[in-house]
Amino acid sequence: MRICILGATGLVGRETITLIARAWPGATLALFASRDQELTLDGKSYEVLGASRLEAQDAPRGDLAFVALDDDHSKRYVPRLVELGYRVIDKSNTYRADPKVPLVVAGVNSSIVDDSVRLVANPNCTxxxxxxxxxxxxxxxxxxxxxxxxxxxVSGAGIAALDSFLADARDGFQALDRLGLPFKPSGYAGxxxxxxxxxxxxxxxxxxxxxxxxxxxxxxxxxxxxxxxxxxxxxxxxxxxxxxxxxxxxxxxxxxxxxxxxxxxxxxxxxxxxxxxxxxxxxxxxxxxxxxxxxxxxxxxxxxxxxxxxxxxxxxNLRLGAATNAVRAATRWFPSADRDLQAP
Ligand SMILES: NC(=O)c1ccc[n+]([C@@H]2O[C@H](COP(=O)([O-])OP(=O)(O)OC[C@H]3O[C@@H](n4cnc5c(N)ncnc54)[C@H](OP(=O)(O)O)[C@@H]3O)[C@@H](O)[C@H]2O)c1
The missing domain is CATH 3.30.360.10 (Dihydrodipicolinate Reductase; domain 2)
Structure with a gap:
């Protein structure tokens, strides 16, 4: 089984890598992000390719794709993945309102995902x-x-927002100001x-x-x-x-x-x-x-x-609200080795 993840270096993409090892041990992973790079996760190193390679004529075909990109990039890559034969779970907002695309919460309405479905939209994390x-x-x-x-x-806003929140929180709380005035009034920290x-x-x-x-x-x-x-x-x-x-x-x-x-x-x-x-x-x-x-x-x-x-x-929000639900929805097509991840 060949599984690809677009947005593999992001917060949701990283969680998806961890869950795939539980649901489909032994699957071949193909990871994509904005550019070629190496990702280190839990002490393991992964090769990540620029997603634009999927637009090449000889781009590899596969079985299952998880897309954890922003709306514009989902719009760009999801149709291409479907064309390449992947069954796709998209985690952005792009297809959620499309009446032709099932919007699925595993355990609630996941029975609508059958063999005829090629694309599923993952709902919002709330x-x-x-x-x-x-x-x-x-x-x-x-x-x-x-x-x-x-x-x-804050992690709902992605890895860049989370990292700057953590840095702002570390600096702001160090001041021990009882009104919290060192924090920015419209920032996330404090x-x-x-x-x-x-x-x-x-x-x-x-x-x-x-x-x-x-x-x-x-x-x-x-x-x-x-x-x-x-x-x-x-x-x-x-x-x-x-x-x-x-x-x-x-x-x-x-x-x-x-x-x-x-x-x-x-x-x-x-x-x-x-x-x-x-x-x-x-x-x-x-x-x-x-x-x-x-x-x-x-x-x-x-x-x-x-x-x-x-x-x-x-x-x-990163697991149940994003990666876990997406993996569970995909277990309707490809049953999971881990029962906790299997959608009814
Ligand atoms: N975070 C949450 O709690 C959450 C919950 C539910 C749904 N979602 C949705 O899931 C999606 C991903 O969210 P996230 O929080 O994981 O975002 P993130 O941490 O900001 O990660 C974004 C990913 O997109 C990649 N990317 C950026 N520009 C790209 C390009 N031009 N071509 C290909 N890849 C590109 C990044 O790769 P580089 O590392 O190379 O830049 C990174 O892998 C979003 O649609 C979000 O709304 C998020």
């Missing part, structure tokens, strides 16, 4: 954990409306900022619009009432989301715990009982990288019909 938590509850109680507020890690890229006339950022649109597409509920407000916080990895969810029917919290605690009903979810949120933090999810941590489930007392709950979902 959408994936939220869908893993809501989809099993929706089956039991019906889903009526979702309001979500996100606290997203700060909370709106996720404000691509804000359109609706007033919502592109991140907020993605979460809304993608939830409706994945759940096949085009009319679902969803609203989102997204922030970035000064955290390296781990997206944290607080949601207010209204179901069609009254919710019994014991049944909720039973559903979320059952891997057959709620794949890739780790339910943390109790309202206090013990074990539920951005850094906890980096220790459980391939699961959505779900907890703090309690009634929203504004709703006298007892159909609404508040809950928290946390997921590693």
């Amino acid at each position: 959408t994936i954990p939220l869908m893993l938590a809501l989809s099993p509850l929706r089956r039991e109680f019906g889903l009526s409306a979702v309001t979500v507020s996100t606290y997203q890690a 700060n909370t900022v709106p996720h404000n890229g691509g804000t359109d006339e609706s007033g919502f950022s592109s991140e907020e619009r993605k979460l809304i649109f993608e939830s409706r597409k994945i759940l096949s509920m085009p009319e679902l009432g969803v609203s989102a407000q997204c922030c970035r916080v000064g955290v390296a990895v781990g997206h944290y989301e607080n949601a207010w969810v209204t179901f069609d029917r009254p919710v019994d919290l014991e049944r909720v715990a039973g559903i979320l605690g059952d891997p057959a009903k709620s794949p890739f979810v780790k339910h943390l009982p109790g309202a206090a949120g013990e074990g539920l933090s951005a850094l906890h999810c980096v220790q459980d990288r391939d699961l959505a941590l779900v907890g703090r489930i309690r009634p929203d007392h504004r709703d006298r019909d007892r159909k609404s709950v508040c809950l928290t979902v946390v997921g590693d």
Whole structure:
């Protein structure tokens, strides 16, 4: 089996290399990035080629490709990979809204990936954990409306943003200033900022619009009432989301715990009982990288019909929110040697 990764040197590409060794040990890897270079990862050295080589007439054909590039480069290379015979999982935003391209969360709607599918879009890193938590509850109680507020890690913005955040944090915290004034007011270090890229006339950022649109597409509920407000916080990895969810029917919290605690009903979810949120933090999810941590489930007392709950979902944005979901989606075509990575 020949697998290629585009964007292999980036944050998501590197995680994908590690997961491929678990899912398909023995596969031949072909790695691509902006230019020819060598990548050292976990003490191993890999040859990486410039992606433009894939445009050559004699470019190698293969079985499976993971694309972890920005939108413009995905647009450039995905059609070429399909032409070369690869089945492709694209992690950018480019194909998510395309009605012909399945938008897949493994364990939620991955059964739509069959042999006839050649290209799958991987959803946004906040959408994936939220869908893993809501989809099993929706089956039991019906889903009526979702309001979500996100606290997203800096690594979601890529390796360059993460590295400059780490340097700014190291310098800024060294000053021990009790107001945090050494930090830049619109920077990520020591700060909370709106996720404000691509804000359109609706007033919502592109991140907020993605979460809304993608939830409706994945759940096949085009009319679902969803609203989102997204922030970035000064955290390296781990997206944290607080949601207010209204179901069609009254919710019994014991049944909720039973559903979320059952891997057959709620794949890739780790339910943390109790309202206090013990074990539920951005850094906890980096220790459980391939699961959505779900907890703090309690009634929203504004709703006298007892159909609404508040809950928290946390997921590693590089793994569960990106590389792991992509690998799991591809296991529908090529079964995984590691059962934890196999999509149902
Ligand atoms: N980070 C996350 O949490 C996350 C989560 C979900 C989805 N995603 C999506 O996944 C994609 C990758 O994100 P990332 O965070 O891994 O980005 P990243 O760390 O910034 O890495 C970007 C990758 O793109 C490559 N690249 C840049 N210019 C290129 C060119 N001209 N031709 C070919 N390759 C080029 C880079 O190679 P060089 O090293 O050679 O520059 C690098 O491998 C994005 O679409 C992002 O939105 C990211």
